[in-house]
Amino acid sequence: MNTEWSMSSEERKKFWDTLCSLDGQDVENDIKSLLATIKFPRFLYRYRSVNNKSLSALIENKMYFSTSDYYDDPFDTYIRIDRNLVLEGIKQEVEDLRSNEKRLSGFSDYLGISNEECQNFLTDKTAEFIGNVSYDFFKGIRRELRKEIYSVCFSDTWKNENLWLKYADQHKGFAVVYDRSDDSSWLCGTEKECLNCMNKDLNAYIYPMCYSDEKYDATIYARDYVVHKLLVNLNNSYTNPLLQFVSDHPWEKEKITLIKKKCHEYDAEWRAILSTPYYLNAPVYKKWKPYGVILGLNMEADSKKLVVNAAETAGITGIFQVEISDNDELELLPISGRKG
Numbered sequence: 185m186n187t188e189w190s191m192s193s194e195e196r197k198k199f200w201d202t203l204c205s206l207d208g209q210d211v212e213n214d215i216k217s218l219l220a221t222i223k224f225p226r227f228l229y230r231y232r233s234v235n236n237k238s239l240s241a242l243i244e245n246k247m248y249f250s251t252s253d254y255y256d257d258p259f260d261t262y263i264r265i266d267r268n269l270v271l272e273g274i275k276q277e278v279e280d281l282r283s284n285e286k287r288l289s290g291f292s293d294y295l296g297i298s299n300e301e302c303q304n305f306l307t308d309k310t311a312e313f314i315g316n317v318s319y320d321f322f323k324g325i326r327r328e329l330r331k332e333i334y335s336v337c338f339s340d341t342w343k344n345e346n347l348w349l350k351y352a353d354q355h356k357g358f359a360v361v362y363d364r365s366d367d368s369s370w371l372c373g374t375e376k377e378c379l380n381c382m383n384k385d386l387n388a389y390i391y392p393m394c395y396s397d398e399k400y401d402a403t404i405y406a407r408d409y410v411v412h413k414l415l416v417n418l419n420n421s422y423t424n425p426l427l428q429f430v431s432d433h434p435w436e437k438e439k440i441t442l443i444k445k446k447c448h449e450y451d452a453e454w455r456a457i458l459s460t461p462y463y464l465n466a467p468v469y470k471k472w473k474p475y476g477v478i479l480g481l482n483m484e485a486d487s488k489k490l491v492v493n494a495a496e497t498a499g500i501t502g503i504f505q506v507e508i509s510d511n512d513e514l515e516l517l518p519i520s521g522r523k524g
Contacts, residue, residue, distance in 0.1 A: 189452045190225035190340045191392050200394035203442065208434025222392060227475065228338040228454055230360045231351035234487040242360065242477070242494040245371055249334040249458050249468040252441060253327065257448065261330045261441045263402035265322055271314055273407035274414065278310045313414050325406055333441045334458040334468050339451060342478055343514050346450050355482040358491050361502065363475035371471035386458050388470055391442055393453035400443045405436045476502025478516065
């Protein structure tokens with residue numbers, strides 16, 4: 185299994201630069217360009233503490249997605265927004281709408297008022313909206329965006345001592361191993377219960393995380409996000425015909441969530457992002473049967489028994505134990521099933 189990083193810092197930077205260059209005009213070609221920069225590892229690892237939630241997920245072969253507001257890093261998915269540019273952009277967008285006779289007429293008809301009344305309506309409502317925009321408003325925008333992106337975090341090596349300490353309870357937990365080369369391990373859509381599952385049509389895409397102390401500038405995206413909110417608030421309706429003219433910004437969620445500070449670079453993180461255009465209230469998960477589980481170096485006997493029993497119940501055949509080798513390095517010893 186993987187003991188080294190599959191992508192260097194330079195290779196992750198190349199991926200990031202390519203991602204930032206995508207404009208969504210030709211998504212198929214965008215995907216080809218992006219995939220050409222990624223060196224996927226065969227195995228991915230999730231470091232886990234021993235608790236009821238992690239044991240239940242293991243037994244049921246479930247991989248739960250979270251929004252970034254649940255992550256331990258307060259700067260995860262924390263974007264840069266230029267407040268002044270957003271406000272100026274809103275004014276310009278509304279002015280463009282007011283000066284476009286075809287769009288204005290459509291909105292006037294929708295509201296049942298004249299074009300002149302509609303222009304005054306847009307001017308007054310925009311001024312009122314901007315007048316209520318404060319620093320806290322933009323903090324709220326950041327919070328909302330963090331709640332819209334569902335993801336799962338992995339590493340590409342089982343030998344990451346930093347992650348054993350941070351996420352596996354100081355080596356008292358375990359790591360779940362996933363094999364990307366085994367298509368049969370992906371269980372979503374293959375079981376009877378999938379017929380009524382709300383998650384079955386949601387696709388998850390795996391990307392490398394990039395590391396930089398320069399925040400991603402999402403000002404343009406934030407501007408259109410706020411314009412969307414303004415148009416909805418004009419008449420408290422998502423049926424506003426002007427909404428169709430607000431850009432949807434393909435690839436923006438990937439750009440927002442796939443950048444972290446340099447201090448996290450040793451995590452060598454990979455992230456699965458769920459494609460969903462709406463909020464999901466129920467627990468969000470995919471069913472992916474693990475290749476194996478790795479028991480932490482300091483795992484207590486009771487915890488070890490719980491994890492092994494859970495893995496065996498799930499039909500997971502590869503169970504490994506971390507030990508310290510004669511060379512004073514971490515090594516894997518197979519307990520049952522697979523040999524590594």
